[in-house]
Amino acid sequence: MITSNSVSSYTKPKRKILKIILLSLLIIILGTGIWFGATIYNTLKKITSFSSGGSIMSLFNSNNQQLKGQSDGRTNILLLGYGGPGHDGAYLTDTIEVVSIDWKDKKVAMISVPRDLWVSIPNYGLSRINAAYSYGQSNSKITGGAGAESSAVVGSVLGIPIHYFVSVDFDGFKELIDKVGGIDVNAPNTFTDTTYPAGECVNNGPGCGYITVHFDAGPQHMNGTKALEFARSRHGNNGEGTDFARSKRQQLVLEATKQKILQVGVLANPITFSDLLNIVGNHLSTNMSPAEIKSAWNQTKDIDTSNMITETLDTSSSSVLQGTTINGADVLIPKKGIGDYTDLKAIAQNIFGAADSTTAKTPADLRVKVINGSGKAGSGTTYANTLKAKGYNVTETTTASKTYPDSIVYNCSGGASSKSASEIASELKTTAQAQTSCGAIDIEVIIGKNYVL
Numbered sequence: 001m002i003t004s005n006s007v008s009s010y011t012k013p014k015r016k017i018l019k020i021i022l023l024s025l026l027i028i029i030l031g032t033g034i035w036f037g038a039t040i041y042n043t044l045k046k047i048t049s050f051s052s053g054g055s056i057m058s059l060f061n062s063n064n065q066q067l068k069g070q071s072d073g074r075t076n077i078l079l080l081g082y083g084g085p086g087h088d089g090a091y092l093t094d095t096i097e098v099v100s101i102d103w104k105d106k107k108v109a110m111i112s113v114p115r116d117l118w119v120s121i122p123n124y125g126l127s128r129i130n131a132a133y134s135y136g137q138s139n140s141k142i143t144g145g146a147g148a149e150s151s152a153v154v155g156s157v158l159g160i161p162i163h164y165f166v167s168v169d170f171d172g173f174k175e176l177i178d179k180v181g182g183i184d185v186n187a188p189n190t191f192t193d194t195t196y197p198a199g200e201c202v203n204n205g206p207g208c209g210y211i212t213v214h215f216d217a218g219p220q221h222m223n224g225t226k227a228l229e230f231a232r233s234r235h236g237n238n239g240e241g242t243d244f245a246r247s248k249r250q251q252l253v254l255e256a257t258k259q260k261i262l263q264v265g266v267l268a269n270p271i272t273f274s275d276l277l278n279i280v281g282n283h284l285s286t287n288m289s290p291a292e293i294k295s296a297w298n299q300t301k302d303i304d305t306s307n308m309i310t311e312t313l314d315t316s317s318s319s320v321l322q323g324t325t326i327n328g329a330d331v332l333i334p335k336k337g338i339g340d341y342t343d344l345k346a347i348a349q350n351i352f353g354a355a356d357s358t359t360a361k362t363p364a365d366l367r368v369k370v371i372n373g374s375g376k377a378g379s380g381t382t383y384a385n386t387l388k389a390k391g392y393n394v395t396e397t398t399t400a401s402k403t404y405p406d407s408i409v410y411n412c413s414g415g416a417s418s419k420s421a422s423e424i425a426s427e428l429k430t431t432a433q434a435q436t437s438c439g440a441i442d443i444e445v446i447i448g449k450n451y452v453l
Helices: 018-031 037-047 056-060 131-138 146-158 172-179 224-232 243-261 270-283 290-300 342-349 379-389 418-427
Strands: 074-082 093-102 107-113 118-121 125-128 164-169 183-187 191-197 210-215 218-222 284-286 309-312 321-326 329-334 367-372 393-399 408-411 443-447
Touching: 074 146, 093 131, 093 146, 107 146, 118 131, 118 146, 118 329, 131 146, 146 164, 146 342, 172 224, 172 270, 183 224, 183 243, 191 224, 210 224, 218 224, 224 243, 270 284, 329 342, 367 379, 379 393, 379 443, 408 418, 418 443
Parallel strands: 074 164, 107 309, 367 393, 367 443
Antiparallel strands: 074 093, 093 107, 118 125, 164 284, 183 218, 191 210, 321 329, 408 443
């Protein structure tokens, strides 16, 4: 039986944290720049197939191998996180992320797909999308494997080809952070979360329940456990309980992890480096060949991932999904109805903004809404006047109910407003984010505390 009770905040506590695990471990693979010897060879044999990409000698080839999708201007990589042996639903994916690389403009975008999205899995039937990986693994002869099955299902829902996948179990991240000696993070806000998961909940064992975690604003050193808590927390006060705030914290952890891994002292230590590779070998798998891994690193090492475009598919009022119940199970479905992924495909296909064309609007034709989230009176009006002076049609100026640490710019009209949204975002030192539901607005601007009058 299907009911229409919408859920405003549905995702479970651990649903998004593996994003940071996946990306951090992926940095190990793509980011060391050290390609030598049997240790790397053995690690690569563990995590990927040598069927395409040749032997270890391909790692020393000076020519970059063209990646799938590169000739079309965009490569899409599916990141999958699962609990692993010893966890309930060991191979149900708790995190499903699509990372896209725009080769022309050297940009990176990430789309978060909720694990409870109700979809049709070939030869399996209707189920939550997180079951695709488990089904693919159990029936590899007909699916091609867990990663291949998840890639096919996610690609069908988003309307984009999934060229590669990377999957990892949950434990790798803590091992990684601890092995490099912890990371240094500058927390933007003080917050407390009284409902942080006490541990991995297996059969109502000792890991079930909640604990309280607290973080003070400012620079601090974090071991693996604290880094997980900082990035995983989803019910913190002081504005830190939103998907946007959590995504910003995860980006901080990701950047700190990247910097620590790439420190000369870490990579120059052969024991530490070998241990890092062992962590990767024990926790990660992918269908990228060694030559493709090396090529991806060579071609993406200079892309600034700290300004990554992010899109979270959730049940917020501006999103395209809603919560409902099917056969007693809480699931998510498109607001347009079960199986209608039109809006999801529009988001995925236009995540970088459709190319400006004859449909692009001039600033005077764009309807812009400015929201003052800086906590400083007059900031919204000041910036609205700045936009008006540049010819923009500012139709509304309001004040947010809470304070935002950073400014946000939403591109609500795809190619019609992508160029202008990007220009406004650049001025506010942020990146325009694709959004499909902004009412009668083409661009929505939220002024954060970082805005200087």
